[in-house]
Amino acid sequence: MKRGFDLSYLTEEWRKVLELTLDHLQLTLLAIGLALVIAAPLGIAAARYRWLTFPVLGMLGALYTVPSLAFLVFLIPSLGIGREPTLVALVVYAQIFVVRNIVAGLQGVDAPTLEAAAGIGMTAWQVFRRVRLPLALPVILAGVRTALTTTIGLATLAAAIDAGGLGTLLFDGIARAYNAMILAGAIAIAALAIAIDLVMRLLERLTPLARAERARSG
Numbered sequence: 001m002k003r004g005f006d007l008s009y010l011t012e013e014w015r016k017v018l019e020l021t022l023d024h025l026q027l028t029l030l031a032i033g034l035a036l037v038i039a040a041p042l043g044i045a046a047a048r049y050r051w052l053t054f055p056v057l058g059m060l061g062a063l064y065t066v067p068s069l070a071f072l073v074f075l076i077p078s079l080g081i082g083r084e085p086t087l088v089a090l091v092v093y094a095q096i097f098v099v100r101n102i103v104a105g106l107q108g109v110d111a112p113t114l115e116a117a118a119g120i121g122m123t124a125w126q127v128f129r130r131v132r133l134p135l136a137l138p139v140i141l142a143g144v145r146t147a148l149t150t151t152i153g154l155a156t157l158a159a160a161i162d163a164g165g166l167g168t169l170l171f172d173g174i175a176r177a178y179n180a181m182i183l184a185g186a187i188a189i190a191a192l193a194i195a196i197d198l199v200m201r202l203l204e205r206l207t208p209l210a211r212a213e214r215a216r217s218g
Helices: 008-012 014-048 050-064 066-079 085-108 110-121 122-160 167-176 179-205 208-217
Strands: none
Touching: 008 014, 008 179, 014 050, 014 085, 014 122, 014 167, 014 179, 050 085, 066 085, 066 122, 085 122, 110 122, 122 167, 122 179, 122 208, 167 179, 179 208
16 A cells, blocks of 8 residues: 555546546535525525524524534434435535625625615615625625535535545545545545635626726726
8 A cells, every 4th residue: 555645546547536526516516506595585584684684693603513424414314315415414504604695795785875776766676686786796705605615525524424426535545544545535625625716716706896896996
């Protein structure tokens, strides 16, 4: 068994590593997509009705403190092993980042800006769609970026319950004391997280508010 920085598995089995990387990405994107379906109305409601902000964020924060493996084990009796309990856990853990940033972004828009928009005859829906949401979008996307990178890490543990993904390389490598396999999995996970982070940062720079700020500073 080779020790040290051994890239033999990554170079020899790159097709398998790529396949598991795409599988890991698919699991992550599906979890975040489902999380957004729940987080969007929840975050908008918490931002609109401020008395909801503390209990909603408090509840989501409490759920996030539950250890991921313990949460997965808790779900196994009802959902079995594999993708279903994994998706439930990942969706729950992503909520705190997405909902928190939706609330912060929407509540952070200046009141005078909203009053000016209403003053020129915009309806409440138009104010939200044309003013409030575009101004809040950079903060919301930052929350989605954090949720994505966090989910990539958490999804690694899901290989312990046969959910696939890059965690398979880590757990199989540990079981076989195969350092090259463990290193290949670690490199792929880190590369995927960095790539997703860069893509999301680019999207943040393309929002109308970010473009307007660059135009003013340029």
